[in-house]
Amino acid sequence: MNLDKIDLNLLVYLDVLLRERNVTRSASLLGITQPAMSNGLRRLRETFGDPLLVRTSDGMVPTERAQTLQPLLRQILASVEQVIEPSSDFDASSSERVFRIMTSDYGEATLLPRLLKRLSKEAPDVVLDILTPSDMSFLEVEQGLVDLVINRFDEMPQSFHQKTLWRDSFSCLFAVDNPLSHDFRLETYVKARHVWVSKTGMGAGMGITPKDTKRLGWVDEALDAIGQKRHIAVFTRHYQSAAMLAEQKGLVATIPTRAAAAQSDNPRLIMKKPPFEIPEFELKMAWSPLLQHNAAHQWIRRVITEVAQNTVSS
Structure with missing residues (x-):
């Protein structure tokens, strides 16, 4: 041929x-x-x-x-x-490019508002298309169908390029009239009714039950390590939903601190450090090797990195 x-x-x-x-x-x-x-x-x-x-x-x-x-x-x-592709640098100020970014609602709530504020000044016509982790597979990301994946991962394909944006801890949210507000310790914590939130990895969270301790994620693995187990009353895949559910008397949501901090002005909720140690996790940005040298892609990665660094320092 x-x-x-x-x-x-x-x-x-x-x-x-x-x-x-x-x-x-x-x-x-x-x-x-x-x-x-x-x-x-x-x-x-x-x-x-x-x-x-x-x-x-x-x-x-x-x-x-x-x-x-x-x-x-x-x-x-x-x-x-x-x-x-033209050899000149990417002109963000006049570009109308659409960047497809896959992230959880944690990334949407903590990083994207600041990113959009930055883009409104430097690249007003650039468009973000936000996808959820369940929308596509690692294979489709590897093929370059998505520009970036911003999430926390247990593992990812070796071919991916990646960068850590920040580290985050965990915090507990519960209603002001929750009995825990007067007696918050490990014993009362595990006896309370809890809201569980998915680890939000690619395809994570399917078919989870309270008995799947090893699949429940960081919070429950940390409890298991000290011989404890909490009572999970509700399973959700969204951090914002978990925060709303925590307003109900008797429910506790243990979620990433940056997501919990979004409720700092909510008079109906109390935010506390967990009464046991939970390892911090990393929020990572990953992308296909097919996009590594693309000028526009290099620009958006740099902007996101700078926004994340400014978020950590603020």
């Missing part, structure tokens, strides 16, 4: 098709008509000698060949973008 007979634009079509798995949506994203997209898919099938996408009851599903091609395709397109 001669490369001069291949329309490289078809590779862009295929990249979007494999991501969206929908001809109409792919055409809209590329700014072309649906017939043009369908014709592109037909030509791709002829080029690769494979259906690539097959219609099923669950929609368009990629074939085994297409699944093999997808990561290679991402690498090729990233390399092409790097070759044709």
